[in-house]
Amino acid sequence: MSMISRLSVPLRPRGLHFVLPLLVLLLVALPGLSRAADRARIEAFLNVTGFDVALDSIAFSAASAPQMLGMAPDAFGKDWERVTGEVFDTGVMRGIALEILEQTLDDGDLNHAVEFYASDLGQRLVEAENASHMIEDDSAKTAEGEAIIAGLVESGSERLELFKRMNRAIDSTGSSLRAIQEIQFRFLMAASAAGIVDLRMDTEELRGVLRQQESEMRIVLQRSALAGAAYTYRDFGEDDLLAYAEALETPQMARVYELLNAVQYEIMANRFEVLAGEMASLHPGQDI
Template identity: 25%
Template sequence: MRLALALLCATAAAPPVLAQQTDADALYDALDLGTVIEVMREEGLDYGEDLGQDLLGGQGGTAWTNLVDGLYDTGRMGDIVRARFTQELSDVDTAPLVEFFKGDLGQRVIRLENEARQALTDEEIEDAAAARVTQMRADDDPRIDLIGTFIEANDLVESNVVGAMNSNYAFYTGLLDGDVVDGGMTEEQALSDVWAQEEAIREDTRDWVYSYLTLAYQPLSDEELNRYIDISRTDAGQAMNQALFDAFDEMYVDLSRRLGEGAARMMASEDI
């Protein structure tokens, strides 16, 4: 191509690409993913505490607490998620999604989702939410079917199962790199062990997702929830959903591997 024509094409092509990238960033902000990551940090700190008891026998002390606190850094977590999320959506017209999630219903949905996720960090609330789902099923409450439709439209169970298994395997690889697993476990054995957890993970995931969404969307009317389902089923909605899973999967795999590596170092140094 002639240089002038090439420059003209580059100039003409630049604005749409930049606009889409800006829309992806705007969508990230409209979804309030920063707040989601803050809740994930709280969940991670709780998980790290439990892991320290189970794997280190509670002997990790301040060193383990500091390691977990440093890993679950919202700045680094957010950088990973935003970069992958915007990259995945760089060729997607996200303007309709930005419009929806910046609108009254979209903002209400995001607020309800964040409040519910925060609430479920309380074990009593989680148990109560699970009990409510059980009762709704016993009563043949049609709302359960609508929640199920939302879950299916967004592939929330299977995608989360895959993400959990990826994270579990990443944790194993971190431990294996430290050569502290009893019996000299190989990567193949670790992978087999992760696959053995699949059904239990799926059951736990299904229960949690139903509890979470039933709690979150309780204030929404069926018409409002159907509007959310409709936009989730669009090509852009499906692309956004996949981008979210890919971005958070990358973040959790990174965290899990680093947790495994940190645990291995401590187990080796303390001879736990």
């Protein structure tokens, strides 16, 4: 029972460069907006930073659902794609994110993040991240990233430490492991309630099983994140990587990423719970 979250997002269209100044003006120059305009500001924030398409990419995680239940990937038949498309509807997921962020995202932190990601370096980084994340099959990307890491280790390159700094900054509170465990827990409990699986343990026993996997999962997460960074930023120079690491390490950016990570994981958990209910109509239950 393991699932690694991924931010798989499509490449930003070239036309965005022409609308960025208008988005930044909306975000920074008009702080005293109504509730409706507040939502517009947050939508613009998501656009500039690329988090909107990152939210859309949560749908890729649906592929791991059968494996989490100990089932074959094709266990739920021809309706699987339709059901997952409905559950992981991008409009629904963006709506949830907007509702949360309207209540929680600090204006100062929003503006700080926008000013960085709207810069030339910020937009080049977002474009590279989007291009990397839109690769649905991670295997080739991971293999190339691991090969890059092996070369950096052999040569003693400083790039390796920069990648580690960036990854630490993005998950400064170490929340990813705990969040993935919670997603697994909520999904398995929902699947049990829906009759998909016969969960032969109580909640504390299930949490204990998940805790037993912590060490292995932590290593997998770290290796995956490092390989992903090596692949994604392979064409950036060390000066750019250092500038990005320093930007990510600011208190404002740390708070933004802590919040965005929490939003992403809550949406994933929520959608997996809904998916469990839908899966009950697609396949008979089994023991776990």
